[in-house]
Amino acid sequence: MAARKKTSARVSVPASGKPAKKAAGQAAERTAERQRGLQDAVKKQGAQKPKPGKEGVQAGSRRQPARMPAQSLEKPGNEHELQLAPRYMAPDYKGSGKLQGLRAVITGGDSGIGRAVAILFAREGAYVAILYLDEHEDAQATRKAVEEEGARCVAISGDVRDPAFCTQAAGQVRQALGGIDILVNNAAFQLHCNRLEDLTDAHLQETLQTNIAGYVQMARAVLPYMGEGASIINTGSETALFGSPSLIDYSATKGAIHAFTKALAAQLLGRGIRVNCVAPGPVWTPLNPADKDAPEVAKFGKDSDMGRPAQPEELSPAYVFLASPVTASYISGAILPVMGGPRG
Template identity: 60%
Template sequence: MDHGSSRADKTVEEQRDIQKEVAENDQKQQGGNKKGAVQAGARAYPEPPFPKQHHPKPGHEADIDPAPMYDAPFYRGSGKLEGMVALITGGDSGIGRSVAILFAREGADVTIAHLAEDEDAEETRKCIEKEGRRCLVVRGDVRDPLFCKRLVQNTVDEFGKLDILVNNAAFQVHTKKLEDLSEEHFDETIKTNLYGYFNMAKAALPHLRNGSSIINTGSVVGLKGSPELLDYSMTKGGIHAFTKALASNLIERGIRVNAVAPGPVWTPLNPSDREADDVSTFGSQVPMKRPAQPEELAPAYVFLASPQMASYITGEVLPVVGG
């Protein structure tokens, strides 16, 4: 055997040793992943599997097991929104509730609008007042432009101004096939998720001024699509486009417009949509292997609303998707 052949055999042996080592490490890593989801926050968050459950629309936070974590006890306010006034649609529960609480903790008075979740809205009001800020609760449908105008006017009458609009109210129901997506269902999604945002922005704009901001809630499905959320994906992609277009439209007025695109989040939206078996594994498909809790999304809204932190940011869609 010549020297070249011997060297080749040795190289093959070394490569196989590397291959074996990598395979063994991969096997160990796979075993480690089965231990649970990624916990990288200030406290541990619930992991799938969750109790099987399905709730009627619009969903009530008080009925969900485990209860969504929204109060962010380790988050300390520092006056980032001191003296400002915010209006949050869908502010009674889920992401909206947590955003309302952190806005209050940062010094803002808050109006929360909700569809029909009176118990949830009352709990959110108590949380805001516990932070030492004022809260106005208004019940109504953002599909109705007259309600949106009245909601904004009520806010201005109560607090004297409006600085921040958070468009967050949404409707979502899965359908497995396009043929099963009725016109009524499609209209409900479009009118809530797109008309609602348009109506609220148009109603708020006369009261916004230089330094004000609009924050829209988009979604990861607006970035990637979802086979069983055809209509919802369409609206969330539309919200992202609306965000960018409106930001360009309002930039010369000094009004910033941005969006947050959440991945799976443990809120009333999904247990009132998915089948019980799907709810049990909700969020397990993302790299962190669990859904976010509302308090993990809310700081992104504080960041985008704060003139100290985001004065040079507009027209952006900020993904918070778990990897």
């Protein structure tokens, strides 16, 4: 038998790796140059990015004011004293019985967001009780507007920092309206302070006791009168999400409100009571003119994505949505941002 000839595999090796390395280097340089070109193009686009005009962004059914008056108010702030009256009537909003027969309590209901919410709740068929501090003229104006919507309205003056008042008010509302189905926690205290070292104990306690303790106390007071299908809506803030360097205490309480919303939603789930939160951006209410100096008030809302503050009537439909068992029966523990953009 003839012997097999042995063979060996041969591997072809380039005589030199220099051409391949050179080609790879040239490709990398072209990629880097291409990326720099893309970068330059984006920079030019950024420089030409359109900004909201003098009238701000208008995306609703009617044009909203973008220029705020240079006006400062004494606390707690009366809406009827504002040179530019906040818009709260939402004339293009048509009610459809989403809250028919329900009974609502709204703290801070005399003005601002609270007033706008009270009116839309009434338009949707709810009876309304507004709680307020001592802005009696504003409260009566809200009461009249609610009654003109064909709904009953109760106005109660007091301080939500006081747990005894919260308990008393809840009982009074139950007696007057026959029960409580909705609580809107909306009362707030805000006062700018540019240095944490200057934040006094009195200032801190005013903010904490109004903005978070008041919310807890009101929820605790109304729960004995609430049953399956009831809901609680808290008013949070964009400051809870992004902070504000001159509103350290306010931002902290709003963050607490967001956490309180989620925790209470989990606790009340088994009872069929929903808890949610609306987180507004800048809104034209007495709150800021009763906080800032007049020149700063004139700039209010300019740094929002829409280049203007919201009007209360642009916030109130969100509260209707969350309150109604027709539209939000499967929503609880939600923080609904109404900020005029991704950041407000």
